Amino acid sequence: MASRQRRLARLGSSHPQPRVRVASSTTSAERRRDLRPIIHAEDVCPTQDFGSAAADLLAAAACVGCGRAGCALCPACATELEGLPYRTRPSPCPIGLPAVFAVAVYDGVARSALVAHKEQARLSLSKPLGRALALSVFGVLAAQSDRGTALRVLHLVPAPSSRRTVISRGHDPLLRMTNECAKALRAASVHAIVAPVLAAARPVRDQAGLSARQRADNLGGAFAFKGRRGLDGRAVVVVDDIVTTGATAAEACRVLGLVGADVLGVAVVAATARHQS
Numbered sequence: 638m639a640s641r642q643r644r645l646a647r648l649g650s651s652h653p654q655p656r657v658r659v660a661s662s663t664t665s666a667e668r669r670r671d672l673r674p675i676i677h678a679e680d681v682c683p684t685q686d687f688g689s690a691a692a693d694l695l696a697a698a699a700c701v702g703c704g705r706a707g708c709a710l711c712p713a714c715a716t717e718l719e720g721l722p723y724r725t726r727p728s729p730c731p732i733g734l735p736a737v738f739a740v741a742v743y744d745g746v747a748r749s750a751l752v753a754h755k756e757q758a759r760l761s762l763s764k765p766l767g768r769a770l771a772l773s774v775f776g777v778l779a780a781q782s783d784r785g786t787a788l789r790v791l792h793l794v795p796a797p798s799s800r801r802t803v804i805s806r807g808h809d810p811l812l813r814m815t816n817e818c819a820k821a822l823r824a825a826s827v828h829a830i831v832a833p834v835l836a837a838a839r840p841v842r843d844q845a846g847l848s849a850r851q852r853a854d855n856l857g858g859a860f861a862f863k864g865r866r867g868l869d870g871r872a873v874v875v876v877d878d879i880v881t882t883g884a885t886a887a888e889a890c891r892v893l894g895l896v897g898a899d900v901l902g903v904a905v906v907a908a909t910a911r912h913q914s
């Protein structure tokens with residue numbers, strides 16, 4: 638508990654706060670307090686909705702991190718998703734990839750939680766994973782503080798998943814996480830909206846096992862903008878569950894740039910270990 642309080646204090650003091658539009662009566666101390674609901678672990682279990690709880694019952698309600706019975710992510714393991722956001726960089730780094738922020742290495746609890754949420758539909762993990770994503774978004778915003786631009790609305794654009802993949806899984810895990818992320822950001826006075834404006838334009842090979850160059854070739858021209866209107870000048874953060882080579886995020890950012898979006902950076906829950914931080 639003490640270490641978490643230290644991390645909270647560092648989040649509020651050592652990271653420059655993004656210039657976000659908040660009610661004029663809101664003080665910086667109040668804004669820092671607003672961040673706390675994002676990273677409290679104790680309510681991970683009690684706030685499950687009926688569907689999430691039912692899914693966990695079917696999965697024997699064991700913690701994905703330690704196997705402890707009771708809920709999908711126990712408070713102790715949840716702290717693994719509450720680290721300070723850090724900047725990470727794939728090596729080699731794709732051309733055009735903006736700043737990428739993560740809260741965890743893709744290993745241990747982070748990996749177990751992302752896999753269980755995605756592949757086993759452990760839906761009660763959407764909230765803690767979405768909160769972790771929100772911390773990464775704060776990392777992106779904090780890195781933008783020197784631009785001096787007041788942020789009116791922040792568009793969260795999920796990296797596209799193929800329609801076939803979503804159908805085969807029976808749900809869209811990244812969209813669920815992004816919705817929870819937006820809720821957490823709004824609770825901290827950042828006017829975030831979810832903008833799923835990218836779609837797969839053509840089939841791509843499974844990325845697993847491909848080199849960085851092969852992934853870039855595989856994804857070139859693979860995404861299309863499907864928004865009704867452009868994003869001219871709109872502040873955007875691309876969100877994804879993990880970043881590996883950065884090829885997916887770079888292609889998403891390239892397409893958003895073509896429609897005029899002001900892409901501030903990329904936020905993910907976890908980065909693979911070969912990243913430099």
Ligand SMILES: [Zn+2]
Pocket residue numbers: 700701702703704705710711712713714715
């Ligand atoms: Zn646990």
